[in-house]
Amino acid sequence: MLATLIAHLHQSLGILHKQDIQTAAHYLSSSLISLGDDCAAIPDGDGYLLLASEGILPTFLEAEPWFAGWCAVMVNVSDIAAMGGRAIAVVDTIWSQSTEITQPIWEGMKAAASAYNVPIVGGHTNCHSPYNALSVAILGRATHLITSFNARSGDVLLVVIDFQGEFYHRFPFWNASTTADPVQLQKKIEILPFLAESGLCDAGKDISMGGIVGTLLMLLETSNCGAVLNLDAIVPPDNIPLEQWLLSFPSYGFLLSVRPEKVASVQDCFHEQNLVCSAVGTVEEHHQLVLKLGNESAVFWDISTRSLMGFSAEGKR
Numbered sequence: 001m002l003a004t005l006i007a008h009l010h011q012s013l014g015i016l017h018k019q020d021i022q023t024a025a026h027y028l029s030s031s032l033i034s035l036g037d038d039c040a041a042i043p044d045g046d047g048y049l050l051l052a053s054e055g056i057l058p059t060f061l062e063a064e065p066w067f068a069g070w071c072a073v074m075v076n077v078s079d080i081a082a083m084g085g086r087a088i089a090v091v092d093t094i095w096s097q098s099t100e101i102t103q104p105i106w107e108g109m110k111a112a113a114s115a116y117n118v119p120i121v122g123g124h125t126n127c128h129s130p131y132n133a134l135s136v137a138i139l140g141r142a143t144h145l146i147t148s149f150n151a152r153s154g155d156v157l158l159v160v161i162d163f164q165g166e167f168y169h170r171f172p173f174w175n176a177s178t179t180a181d182p183v184q185l186q187k188k189i190e191i192l193p194f195l196a197e198s199g200l201c202d203a204g205k206d207i208s209m210g211g212i213v214g215t216l217l218m219l220l221e222t223s224n225c226g227a228v229l230n231l232d233a234i235v236p237p238d239n240i241p242l243e244q245w246l247l248s249f250p251s252y253g254f255l256l257s258v259r260p261e262k263v264a265s266v267q268d269c270f271h272e273q274n275l276v277c278s279a280v281g282t283v284e285e286h287h288q289l290v291l292k293l294g295n296e297s298a299v300f301w302d303i304s305t306r307s308l309m310g311f312s313a314e315g316k317r
Contacts, residue, residue, distance in 0.1 A: 002296040005231075005243055009300070012247050015214045036222040036311030037148045038079040038206050039140065048145060052079040053137035060171065061134055065101070067168060067178070068134060069108025074177055074251060075206075076138035077116045081189045082206035082254055084196025085142035087118040092136045095129035102127060105134060115182040116189065144196040150203035151223035151257035155283040158266060159212060161276050162188065162252035163237050172244070174237075177251040188252060188273050195269060200262050207253035211246050212280075215255050217289055217301055222311055223257070226303060229281040231293040257283055 009015060033040050039052040054075045061068040073090055080087045092109060096102045102125070113120050118138070165176030177185060195201040203223065207215045212234060220227055236245035252275070258266050263279065270277035284290075287304035290297055 002231075002291065002293045002298055005246075005293065006291065006298060006300055008243060009211075009213055009246065012211070012214075015210050015217075034147075034149055034222070036218070038082045039085070041083060041142070041145055041147065044141075047141060047143040048085070050080050050083055050085040050140035050142055051137070052076055052140075053135060054079070055135040056133075058131070058133065061105070061132055064169070064171070065104040066108040066111075067173075067175075069105040069110075070112040070178060071108075071173070071251075072134055072136040073109050073112035073116065073118065073120075076136050077112075077118055077189060078206045078252070080138055080140035080142075081192040082146060082204065083140075083142055084144055084146040084193050084202075085140040086190075086193055087116065087138055087140045089119050089121040090136050090138045091121060092123035092134070094124070095126045095131065095133040097127070097129060097132060099127045101132055109136070111178075115177070115180075115185055117182070117186055142193065142196065144199075144202070146192065146196045146201055146204045146256070148203070148205055148219050148222040151219055151225055151283050152203070152259075153225055153283055153285040154260065155203065155257040156260055156263045156279050157216065157227060157229065157281040157283065158256040158258055158263065159207075159234060159276075159278050159280050160252075160254045160256065160270050161207070161250045163276050164274065165251065167240075167248075172248045174248050174250045174253075184273070188275060191269050191273065191275075192254065195256075195266060200266050200269070201256050201258050203258075204254055204256035207250055207255055209249050211248060212253075212255065213246055213289075213291070213300065216281075217303075219255060219257065220283075220287075220289055221303055221307065223283075224287070226284045226286040226288045226290070227281055228284060228290045228292060228297075229300075231280075231291055233278055233280040235278065
């Protein structure tokens, strides 16, 4: 069973797409910041400016323009929070074949911007394009970082997800945001900068389209370590198969690497907002991601011989 699951995960689009980042890693280098995080963390005064952007899959944009507009803002807000920051503003880039096509996209973006209390302050619009495309960029600020470069051997891996949602139509997107109370959305996002500023957590990532396994692999690559992930500890919502859940994008989902003595305090912060926060594994000194399921265990990825994104812990801040 585990071998079959690993084979399916290796061929999932979420993980295959993460390997595309190697094309960027080949051309980019920076002495100012470490590359491979959820945001670019740019030193600024006594803190950091956070800069990130997300593009929307064309097929998703065509099928669900309103939800695509919502997600374009939501995922950027999540990236800022994942690094212990607070969003300042977003800008968008829309290419469309007509002004009519942009209407639901704009309505989705504005709804999300209002729900998360993040203004849209500009961007680029072209309604005479031969195709439809959307991307959104975001600016934020942090005083203390949660970063992909700080996982340490001995850390406990925590998966945090909002189970108060459902899958959005036929897409692998767990929607726990569009029908939620905006005040609650903002309180849940605020937990991440609180953890950073209180010293409870300094390592982690937003759970991306790579799912839990792909996101962990990215964290391990930049932190230059390995992990054992106990799949039995990852309990999906009712009636959702494990494999489907592992390949899903949660609208509110974070993978945190936490010092053992701080785990209980971190979990309490999420439990107070009715969020699931489960211990699912440990960070190890070896450079492999090992998956365990029942009585089986197997190496999913040997980080020492195979890169995912092409970034490494070299240049760690």
